Structure formats: structure tokens, C-alpha cells
Amino acid sequence: MNIVVINAYVRENAGDAALLSVCLRHVQEAFPGADVAISGMEDAAVRPEFEGVPNIGSIRRYVADGTVARPRRIVRKVLLGLVGAAAVTLPGPLARAALRMLPTEARREADAVARADLVVSMGGGYVLARPGLDGHQNIFFVLLPTLLAQRAGVPVVWAPQSFGPFPAAVQRRLVGRVMRRSAAVLAREDVSVGELLACGVPADHVERAVDAGFAFRPERRTDWRARLGVGPDERLVGITARRWLPPTAQERYERELARTIDAVQATGARAVLIPQVSTDYLGDDDRVCERRIAGYCAGDPLVVDEVVDYRDLKGLYDECVLLLGTRFHSVIFSLTSGVPCVAIEYEHKTRGIMADLGLGEWVVPIADVTRDRLWALAEPLLKDPAPYREILDAALPGYLVRAHSLPHRLREAV
Template identity: 65%
Template sequence: MKVLVVNAYVRENAGDAALLAVCLRQVRAAFPAARITVAGMEDRAVHPAFDGAANIGSIRRYVADAGVGTARRVLRKAVGFLAAPLLLAPRPLARLLRPLLPAEVRREADAVAGADLVVSMGGGYFNARPGLDGYQNVFYVVLPLLLAQRRGVPVVLAPQSFGPFPAPAQRRLAAHVVRRSALALAREDVSVEILARCGVRGAPVRRAVDSGFAFAPPPRLDWRARLGVGPEVPLVGVTARQWLTADQQNAYERALAATIDAVRATGAQVVLIPQVTTDYLGDDDRIVERRIAAHCATPPLRVDEQVDFRELKGLYAECAYVLGTRFHSVIFALTSGVPCIAIEYEHKTRGIMRDLGLESWVLPIADASAESLGALVDRLRTERAQYLRVLAERLPDYVARAEELPQLLRAATGRQRAGVAG
């Protein structure tokens, strides 16, 4: 059996890397003899494989490659838009025009056509924003899925968020792809509601759990020794990201800095943890965290190097609590039994924390201030035992649900094949 996993991101995003690692493990659990290939945003010349699965690059990576000059990038985008109708053309015409396509585009198209199953990995990428960039994102996300569906290859959307889709054309495209999938797993109720507003209700949409809750690598580093923090000192983790307009971003960063100063005044140590360290789209948390550290009365600890996502998971386990903006940093901490205050920038944060009975610990990023963050930190100190009781009650079932994908894959592909055969 040949399984193609599409829409993979980069390993420098620890959350997405964890989702891909879990996805590959669960696909292998469902189909032990399968040959798995990954089509994602990593250059195969740099990273030829991920966890034993060959990487072939992708059409999406080809058109968005920031490693080429501006003129070539514009040309690649033009080629990408021209390639799409060729790939979606009737098979005889598509075969005739195939040699005209760039090698990386051909590789993904050929892998889709030759697959027995296409899995779109979990995450928060199936959305669109206003403007041309929003249309481009959703277009290239769904392109390999459209190719698979035209070839009769079953498509499964692993647990992910859907939306927003601000434009009618975006909603129609999303609905078209989701409706024709063998299974579409939504990781929070808001995504189910968004798909319903797009016109997709019921099957193949099903509520599921973020695959990050199934990510449990063994600890490999002594983080306290690495940071120089003794076992008797409470360690508080903080994650941040670039998200807001310039003035709002500055206010958010200064609010975090003031909160860090207040936490350190209690005798705790604080470490700024970069959950994402990629150059792609300038999305490197270390840049933000350097600014936050500069706003502090005394700079806190920082992890300023790129760290393997498995090793990073162990750092959260050393914390007394985490103040997390990157939501998979919150998941990494919660699955280690560590309480979190979650700063919300997309609906996945509130939706998943609501599932766990922890919605009152969510603060919208636009509302983050020294006062609002400080109030939650003070409340956590007094309600820590209650928080941990809720976590102990809710988390085991949630983690168990995160391990349902192998069974769901077998059931969904079995139904799809039976329908084709009938």
C-alpha cells in the first residue's frame, strides 16, 4: 500500500513536527506494510526524509520557496497557477502536458496519482484570509486533495482546524473538498460550525482530538542542568509569537515582559521557549523573545538555539506552569501534567481548552496586558490544585481519543473502496 501524507510543514515548527511524527506513526499502525511518502514544505535536498518517510517536496513549497530570488519566486507562482489547470485536466491531456511541469510539481502529482491513500496531516493550515494571499493559501492546500479526488484516491483530513473562510468562493472550495473526502476530522467544535456554515454537515466530518495529545517522546535532556536552574527553583515557561499589528504587538510583548518581571519577583525563574525557529515567512519566535527579554528589568533565561522538537517537549515537563501563546507549547505542557495559561490567537486555543474544562484559563491575545496576565498568574497560584484535578479528570480520555486515527483510517478507506467497487 502507498500512502502519501500532504501539507506537511517544517521540523523547525515543533508543534507541526510533532503532528507529523504522530501522523506517520499512526499511519504505520493502521497499515504496517505501507510505503509512506511525505509531500511538504521541506526541501528534499536538505531533508530527504522525516522519521523514515521519504520527502518529495511539494507544489506548495515550490511556489513559496523563500530561498530563491524575487524574480524566480514570481515566476514560480505564475508556473504554479498555470500548472494547476494542467494537473486537473482530463487524464490524456494531463499526461501529454506533464513533461512541461517542473520536477518538484511532477513528483507530488505523480505521488498523488500513484497513492492508495492521501492523508492531509493535522494542524491549523486549512484556512484563508482576506486578499490574494488568503486565496493562494487555501488553493495550494486543497490542490493535492483535488488531484487525489479526481483520481479516485481516498482522502483523509487528519485532526485539524478549519477556517476562517471569509469569501464565498473560499467557502465553496473548502466545502467541495471536504464533502468528497473519506473522512474529515475537526479538532474543535468551532471548526465543525465553520464547515456547517460552508454547507458541510454530518459525514464525512467528525469531531476528533488534536494529534499533539498523542505525542509522548521519552525525555532526552537534563534541561535544568542545561539552563543552570536547581531543582528547588520553580521554573516558568513562556512562549510568544509575532501576530499583531506593530502597536498591538509591542503592547503584547511589553505585557509579557512585565508579567515575567512579576513572576521572577516571587523567586521563580522564567525561560522564554521558542516553539518555532524557521526562517520561512520570518516566523521565528526567538526574534520576538529577544525583544521581550530587552523589555524586562533583568533578562530572563532564553533558549536561543534550534532544538529538536522531541527534546523541546521535555523542557515543558520541567516547568511549574507555562504561559503559552503557541498552542502546541500548551499541549506539550498539559500532556506533561503542567498547568497553562493560554493566550489565544486562533479559535483552536479556546476550542480545545473548552473541551478540557479549562476555557477560563484562556486570554485573547488582543486583551493581553500586565493586569490581565498578572490576574491569571495570581489565580493559578491559588487554584493550582483545582486546575490539576480538572486536568487529571479530563486528560486521559482526551489522550486516548488522540490515538483513534489508525482505526478511523482503516474504517474510512474500507468504506471508500467498497463504494468504488460497488
């Protein structure tokens, strides 16, 4: 049996790496002995495998390759957009002729999904669009491998993920077409279900599911307290931050986080800035803004300033007594270890999943972050985390069971 897992990201994004790791484990659990390949955003010439599974590259990676000049990337997007559109709309012989025009990496993915017995689009938050041309091209290239698979009669499963927003009618029509023809569509929060319904996907074709990050439990490999130089009795409070807002608002967010760190450290606890994402792809490296935040602090927080393997990073959250988390998979990593979290929301996945767990009151929108607002939620948790943990202990076991349901759905799809 041949299975292709599409839309993988980069392993320096620890959350997406965890989702890919869990997805591959679930695929292999559903179909022992299957031949599995990954198509994603890592260059196969540089990263030929992930956890022993071969990487074939992707159309998306080829058109977005940051190592080539911008004019060349634009030409790639235009040409592959035209060829891709021809391959999914023209009659069979003409469509096959169009596919033969694809460059090698793009053709590898196109051939793989067309010849597969099953295509699985891994979990995440990438099926979305913004207004304008950039939004149109993003959603087209995300969905193109699925369109090619569906044209070849290959079943497609969307592992648990977020969907939307889709501001344009043409985007909603394309998403609706793809999802209606998919074997299974799993949404990880109610907002995403609503987005799919607005795209014309029937309610009985959308399943509420659980983010696969809740099923990520790697073995501990690093003594983080020794690595950070802190004693066994020192309380650690984790902080994750990211670049997201316009410059003035971003600076305000970072300075308010710094003021909150000062409040944390005034209690005798140690704050540690943790880079959940440390890739230069799209300039999305948390260490850049976390260095600025550390510079704004009155007292020096601990700073993890190196690239950390996604499996090792999970162990650092295990050591914390509290997390103030912007990157939502840092929140998930912490919650699965029983660590109370105040979540800073930048996309609807944050509020949706926290509400599922009964923790919606511990969410602050990123544009509304202030020291006073964060500290009003964090200080009680430092003093007495028991009420929070009671809510978490009641909700989490059932959530974890649902996080392991994908193998069953994959077998049903085939």
C-alpha cells in the same frame, strides 16, 4: 500499500513536527509495512527524510521557495496555478499533458498522490484563507494535491485539524467540494465544524476529533535543569511568544509579557522564554521577539536561544510548574505533563480546545494581553494549582484516548 502524507511543514516548528511524528506513527500502526512518503515544506535536497520516512518535496514548497527571488516565485505561482487548474478540470488526456509540464519537484508530488492507495493530510492549522489574492492562492495550493488525488480516485483523510476562516464564497465552494469528496474529515474544535458546515459539508461527514499533539510522548533525552543551570527545587515558569500583531500592538503585547515575567520572578520563580518555532521561513522565529521581551524585563529571565529538537523541547515543558503559552502546541505539550497553562489565543483552535478540556476561563486573546489580566490568572496557579489540575485530571484521560483514534479511521477509509 503506498501512502502519501501531505502538507507537512518544517521540523523547526515543534508543534507541527510533533503532529507529523504522531501522524506517521498512526499511519504505520494502521498499515504495518506500508511504503510511506512525505510531501511538505522542507526541501528534499536538504532534508531527504523525517524520522526515516522519505521526503519528496511539494508543489507548495516549490511555489513558496524563499531561496529564490520574489519575481521568480510569482512566476512559479502563476504557472503552477494555471497548470494545476488545468490538471483538475480538463478531460483526461489534456489533464495528463498538463501534469507533464510541471517542474520535477511538483511533478513528484502530483505523481505520488495520483498513484497512492491513500493520501493523508496531516493535522495542523493550514486550511484557511484571508481576503484577496493571497488568500485564494494559499487555499488553492493547500488543496491542489488533494484535488489531484481525488481525480485519480485515491481516498483522502484529513487528520485532526482546524479549518477556516474562509472569507470569500469561492474559497468556501472549493473547500466544500474537496471535503465532501474526502473519505474522512476530522476537525479538532467546534468552530472548525461550523466553518465546514458553512462550506456546504454535510454534518454527518465531519467528525469531531482531538489534536494529535496530545498523543506526542517522546522519550526524555535532555537534562534541562543542568542545561539551564537551575537547581532541582527552583520553580520554572515557561513563556512562549510569537510575532502576530501589527507593530504597535505587537510591542504592547511583548512589553506586557515582560511585565508579567517581572511579576513571576518577584515570587522567586524563574521565568524561561521558550522558542516553540525557530525557523526563518516566513520570518516565523520566536527567538526574535523573545529576545526583545527579555530586553524589556527588569530582571533577566532565562532564555533558550538555540534551535532545539522538537522531541527535546517537550522535556523542557515537563520541568515547568506553569506555562504562559502563546504557541498553542506549547500549551498542549505542557498540559500532557500536568502543567497548568494560561493560553494566549491568536486563532480559534486555542479557545476551542481549552473549552473542550473545561479550561476556557484560562484563555486571553492576544490583542487583550496585559500584565494585570495575565497575572490575575497566573498568580493563583502559582499559589495553588490543585483546582486547575483537578479539572485537567478529569478531562485529559478521555482526551488522550481520542487522540489515538486515527489508525482506526485510516483503516476504515481504505
